[in-house]
Amino acid sequence: MKDAVQLGEDWSLDHDGTGIPARVPGCVHTDLLAADLIPDPFLGTNEHEVEWVGRRSWTYTRPLDATQSAHERADLVFDGIDTAARITLDGQSLARTRNMHRSYRFDVTGRSGELRVEFASAYEEAAAIRELTGERPNVYPAPSQYIRKMACSFGWDWGPTVVTAGLWRPVRIERWSTARLAKVRPLVTVDGTTGRVELRVDLERTERGSGRPLTARASVAGVETHVSVEGDAATLALDVPDVHLWWPRGYGEQPLYDVELTLLDDTGTAELDTWQHRIGFRTVEIDQSADDHGTGFTFVVNGVRVFVRGINWIPDDVLPSRVTPERYRTRLTQAAEANVDLVRIWGGGIYEDDAFYDVCDELGLMVWQDFPFACSAYPEEQPLRGEVEAEARENVVRLMPHPSLVLWNGNNENLWGFREWGWEDELAGNSWGEGYYLGLLPRVVAELDPTRAYTAGSPWSGSWDHHPNDPEHGTFHSWEVWNRLDYTEYRNEVPRFVAEFGWQAPPAVTTLRRTLPGERLAPDSPGMLHHQKAEDGNGKLQRGLERHFAAPEGDFDRWHYLTQVVQARAVATGIEHWRANWPRCAGTVVWQLNDCWPVSSWSAVDGDGRLKPLHHELRRVYADRLLSLQPAVGEPELVLSNLGATPWTTTVTLRLMRADGTMAGQTRLRATAGARQVTRVPVPRSLAPAPDSAKEFLVADADGLRALHFPVRDKEFGYPEPRFTVVTETVGGDPDTVDVVVTAQTLVRDLLLQPDRVAPQARADRGLVTLLPGERARIRLTGARGAGANAVRAALFCVEPA
Template structure:
């Protein structure tokens, strides 16, 4: 096979004005117009309101490219192109295809249209807004109210039309290389594989589909390179159109999720030969790992969890959304930082939410290398879809293309049909159109599982999220399946409400906060910095959410003294809420086996449920996640007694020591104790029942004191430090702490040492103008303890720079 990438340099034309711009793939309407100064930053202030008008226009992209005589000698030449979304594609003046699905590659045979020398490729890009407007008139379809009406009519990422965290900017363009692929004798059309695991052995079956363009016999060479350097080879003479190759690997190097082992990958190379000459090839990395979705009846209902290589995994992580509304701004570096930040916070799972798009190849490669499990929705969310034959045909092609592209990635452990559509049909009061409801069942409970049975039979499929198993049967059932729980936040229940439920797997729950102050400064003027200002509300897409944040603040905290304090408090409130939920779910390990909060990241600068904002800055939530997703944690359940649970996600038992204290906020020791015990592997154990009323009989004493515990391993290394409080923070009887610090350094890091004269809650370390990353932040600190925080050095930054820029505040600094 020969591959020719064409059109490195395109001319991009705005047809309305005939303005022309030089672009390279990836390019889009908004990205191009912004870079050439036609529009201002669409994310600044309320620019979104006028930028959307440019998305009602049509555009043209074209280029010339050279073909030599040798390339034209290929028996077959295919053009491969992926466009977002609506386009007509012309080659040398001839219409070769029309695209209407951003989620897949289109391929067409074009040899007869090519010529030696200069050739001309032209792509006409049509406005998705105009298209959905007309389609919605023909057949009204339900979709989320925050998005532009009619978006389900087009196979384009839904979030681009707006969401309750997303801006309405359905950009369009070309993000993937356009390729010509030439074949002389034949090609490898499709490769699938399955793996069956036995003790110290894996049986592999490869299914290789071949297309022969000649009368010559073809053969297949299969080569597997082991992480050890060993090579496994197999050859098939006289290859047929469909070929099966079986082999076994003894003592395999298994692929493990983060926290459970190494991420070993094998290299697969398949060659198609004609007269011993290689005429096509296929290469992929893959991992040897066994995945099962365990659904077994028990006393609580039916289990729901993943068993990886015979280890029962508690899934810990967050929901991923696309990293930008302007896709050309996404890149490998941004994704690597985001996924690496997941590892730093002890994630083992992300959920690829169904309202976005199937990510670039590098994203999944990073998940494979980092050990991040991926719950992967297909790209459908919260909507009805048309029953038309051409639409269904596009869906089939999309599923086949993406499953074939992604099925070798060990990180993907589940295909899920959609996000919240089954739930919407049952609970949201959407129009109960019989044909559309039948179309739902056809797509998600017939077409998709049938395709997966053929192309990817080893990986579990789940019809919707949340669901109890499909067919519109109680998708919110707590005793089986997965759950999305939004009574905390949307229902304005207190976060203690999490304790009332025994979910089996929570794939969505969340709480909003504002982005970091530096991020707010990028899209506001000083006059905008009030959460109820026009601009701040333009960067809040969840109706009444700013008022909801204030309501919850009033329930737990005193009124903040200024804008900065409010931003800080919103993040602490968010972090404390999700911490409470995660700790409860982890404490219930065995009943509940997954806590995937909403959401990991942002797609533009906005108030949202994210733990990391648009610019990659960690909110308090992500720092908290680093602690509440730690492999071994303690959880306090405060009722009539204080019950301390130790949760161990490690697949081995550990001898541990727990020290525990009741202290006053001023530092007086009221009570202390110690317990040494064996923490069983993969367990949640109650290790302490403390009658705290014995030591704090009055309400005044409860308001003036707190509980602290420290977990140590048998070598006296501190594994975890936790706290519990006997009243809500707004009722603490405490004084403002005085926090002192000093800074030291080595070649790579600064070291910030902090001490306090009394208890300090949620200490924030920030820097006025520097972008530095403390390894820990938003932590509690008791009197008499020293906290040392490592901060990776930035280039050219000195201790003096840090001293001039550092700002340290705690909860008490937020109030008058």
């Protein structure tokens, strides 16, 4: 049987002629941090202090002995090398690498000596390739298009410039005899209640194993089969009766089946190699048929049309070797708790570790996987073209067992960039990636993983017959609103599928205090500005705030609260509107779930893992049942959006309220939204506030859900001075858990408890809540041992009169 020995220890990193201990997986930055040789690049403006690390060469060494073994063959396997490296053993060259997204295997049988991995600066490698291919345009002043490396290492509009190098995934010695399983491709399909698994197997043989008859044996769910293998390839097919389908969360369960494949010697008894994976049976199609509104883009899972409740994912750390399976589970569980059912892995990052997809399989989170191309024109000449094909082939095969993986996507915004951003003239006929997105990559997917859909890019209208970012055709990125307009402008379009949109807000106050030690926090303080990477990011934050609220001059806490309110409202406004237009609009993928460091950004979870109010708002607007009030010509409309599998019949209480808390009118409406359907109900004219009223607003309540309609913006509305009482109650004798009970004496709009202000690790179970006079809200606070009413009250914010 093949055996493997991990090579995580005994590495040394050369630092100016002195060896320092190194850990694998890891990178230069993590080793220098552990040796206290560089400051934490996440703190203050230390990013500038570590810039030199990415601009010089580095060498890792360790002893290696592959001479003693009962096996015929010893392979040195690197699961990930970041990025341009020369590898030698005992002074003899093994290979040169130039791709972070690939693994590498070298025959080192009978060899020993010093193993050296010499890394060139990624900047130097990119410059050398640029000399070969010529210049190509890029949205950012970085050379990411010339090197197969995580593009956001070079900085992004939410990320620092921390250009890594190192052995970022495990290294091991594998010893084996006769033959090994070199590649296993499981093609998983389902017809009715019968699942089919076809295992396409490629073998590698030793010289003595060449031509020997072997046996491959496979099993799944009690079904077994075996084949005799005389060459280097075989196919095993298993038909599994009465399978249970894998569903996205909210649509059903996520049953997973263990597939086991064993390679046996010519006696049929001795095991040479094994392969195990969990699979799920489901069908996924993307309906891109034309209709009266243009060209659709609707996910159809097991025959059910799905309104996608998605979130975009970026690398969870700019030093990706630090992201553990436990961290993946924490972050993806946060997505699931927000009622997310799809995670898009964005093209400026990486193909994530298998642990990421394992969690998605378990939680029912569909995965939309970008190939790693983003916001740049990519040369198609060698050596890049060969690297692109090699990485695509490897990662398609690696990831295809996962039932959560539902879509391959060629790139992020490059087709749009070619047509919209002046690239076409600048390129003057030079290659820019189109051959990858419309040629190479779809061919690779069709050959290796024909059970899954492929789309050329995001955004993409389906062909060059339409603008790549045409809202009426295919996928659409909505960034004009954040960049230039008020968030209410989301209501002016009904795209077929919104693959990116979002609004910024700063991270939690405790995150900022940790990140900016000793700094007096202000929107324009040095550290705050350094941790705002978007072009005119603070200006856009301020303009978004001032369109709705009076600017809180000199009051950082108030500014912080209001920008978080605006972020939550902005995203909710878009999703409520687009859900109201299902099935014409078939999904939203919010930018973004997470951060790779502490920063003001579009995230719902900040760089320290704390939830922004947006996270709670996503849980509301992504729930199966959503109640909203949508502005319309004439009177507002009440919208019941039901993504559940059963009809939703309810009684809605509609109230016309005055700012002083008195009621001007009320009615009850009986309404039904069918399974996965939307129902619109006109608001009775007698209850509709005047379009310019600063004293009246509309409230709809049903089944514990609430929708609000204020006819004017907050700074124009006649809010009373908010008055409310606060009481804390210990829960079940647990000093770490308290209920915060807030009772309103007046209208209290968008009440928010910021839990980290009570205790750094505290967490609240709800975000923004609006109370009418006499109403009570109960907020559960965990991780806040001994929190009293005074500390809690200091952490409560709400909208105040202008």
